[in-house]
Amino acid sequence: MDKWFESKLSELEKLDYYKTPEKSKGLKLDANENLALKKDFIKKIAIKAAERQDLREYPLQQVDDFYLQLSKYTKIDKKYLAIGNGSDQIIDLILSVFGKEKRVTTFTPTFSYFIDRCLLYSIKIDKIPLLQDNSIDQEKFIQSAKKSEIIYICSPNNPTGNQFDKELLIDLIKNFDDKLIIIDEAYVEFASYSFCSETIKSQNIILLRTLSKAFGLAGARLGYCIANEDFSHIFKTIIQYPYAINNISLNIGSEILRNSNYIEKTIKVIKKERKRILDSLKEINNEIKVFQTESNFIFFQILDINKYEHILTQLKKDNIAVKTIGRIKDRKGGHIRVTIGTKMMNNKFLRSLNKVI
Numbered sequence: 001m002d003k004w005f006e007s008k009l010s011e012l013e014k015l016d017y018y019k020t021p022e023k024s025k026g027l028k029l030d031a032n033e034n035l036a037l038k039k040d041f042i043k044k045i046a047i048k049a050a051e052r053q054d055l056r057e058y059p060l061q062q063v064d065d066f067y068l069q070l071s072k073y074t075k076i077d078k079k080y081l082a083i084g085n086g087s088d089q090i091i092d093l094i095l096s097v098f099g100k101e102k103r104v105t106t107f108t109p110t111f112s113y114f115i116d117r118c119l120l121y122s123i124k125i126d127k128i129p130l131l132q133d134n135s136i137d138q139e140k141f142i143q144s145a146k147k148s149e150i151i152y153i154c155s156p157n158n159p160t161g162n163q164f165d166k167e168l169l170i171d172l173i174k175n176f177d178d179k180l181i182i183i184d185e186a187y188v189e190f191a192s193y194s195f196c197s198e199t200i201k202s203q204n205i206i207l208l209r210t211l212s213k214a215f216g217l218a219g220a221r222l223g224y225c226i227a228n229e230d231f232s233h234i235f236k237t238i239i240q241y242p243y244a245i246n247n248i249s250l251n252i253g254s255e256i257l258r259n260s261n262y263i264e265k266t267i268k269v270i271k272k273e274r275k276r277i278l279d280s281l282k283e284i285n286n287e288i289k290v291f292q293t294e295s296n297f298i299f300f301q302i303l304d305i306n307k308y309e310h311i312l313t314q315l316k317k318d319n320i321a322v323k324t325i326g327r328i329k330d331r332k333g334g335h336i337r338v339t340i341g342t343k344m345m346n347n348k349f350l351r352s353l354n355k356v357i
């Protein structure tokens with residue numbers, strides 16, 4: 001008999017996969033977590049959440065509480081919301097259920113996990129390169145999208161940090177009401193606009209959100225999506241696992257959402273720092289090209305590839321982890337994505353960079 005399992009394994013072995021950041025004892029500016037949030041604040045919430053739990057029981061009431069807080073925070077009725085074990089899990093479920101024999105249009109560079117997940121499920125994917133200023137090549141994108149059933153737009157985009165022209169996206173969405181449009185708003189709390197109101201009115205948009213970034217809960221694995229009532233209902237009842245998120249995480253999530261005023265304060269601090277770092281990077285010299293960002297990270301290009309390597313070596317020496325994006329087709333040099341941390345962290349990063357530039 002055909003050793004189908006073995007051949008499937010060797011086929012899977014060849015796939016690209018999402019590389020989690022390296023473990024680092026130094027300064028972690030590589031994963032876009034909210035480092036401006038006080039560690040103690042989260043710790044207290046986590047201890048309280050754990051103490052209140054009886055882990056012998058499956059999560060039930062905790063789910064309802066989380067939906068209630070999410071609904072209050074988003075000002076969206078629960079019937080439009082669905083939760084997941086991080087938005088990664090929601091992406092995975094959407095692709096595994098809706099992606100079969102379909103084609104996706106997105107752009108590149110974008111959130112690599114989404115692309116890798118499409119490849120895992122043998123979903124064809126057409127990645128239209130962003131233009132040099134990180135905007136969408138409208139014509140090419142529309143041509144490709146016409147041939148696809150699914151469109152993925154990361155807004156703001158990871159790793160480039162920018163949001164696209166809203167009117168352009170609204171036009172695009174209007175023209176493609178026969179496609180499934182996934183808009184990933186993992187960083188929306190730092191951005192200028194959301195697609196929330198358009199989503200609720202539509203039958204074909206799924207908006208992805210997470211508590212991993214602005215809310216500082218990357219370790220709790222809490223994501224959610226906003227979509228039309230039918231999708232949300234089917235997702236909750238049929239697609240999602242019965243008990244996808246553990247009791248403690250759900251409680252932590254509810255408590256954080258009750259404290260959203262404090263989170264908003266840290267977002268303001270990050271945005272202020274973002275402007276300061278952007279300005280400092282712009283001032284350095286013409287060896288660096290820094291891009292506009294609407295996220296809690298900055299994306300920049302080092303025009304000379306040797307200098308790029310030199311910078312990476314220096315950052316490593318100083319124990320600072322950043323996301324190395326490397327070369328991008330048709331663009332010079334190498335690219336780096338760096339998370340905005342506290343003032344102290346950001347200064348450490350700038351000092352390290354300045355040793356080379």
Ligand SMILES: Cc1ncc(COP(=O)(O)O)c(C=O)c1O
Pocket residue numbers: 031032085086087088089111154158184186209210211212218221222223
């Ligand atoms: C654009 C984007 N979407 C989704 C995620 C995944 O978020 P979560 O931690 O909720 O799985 C990330 C995490 O880096 C991201 O950058």
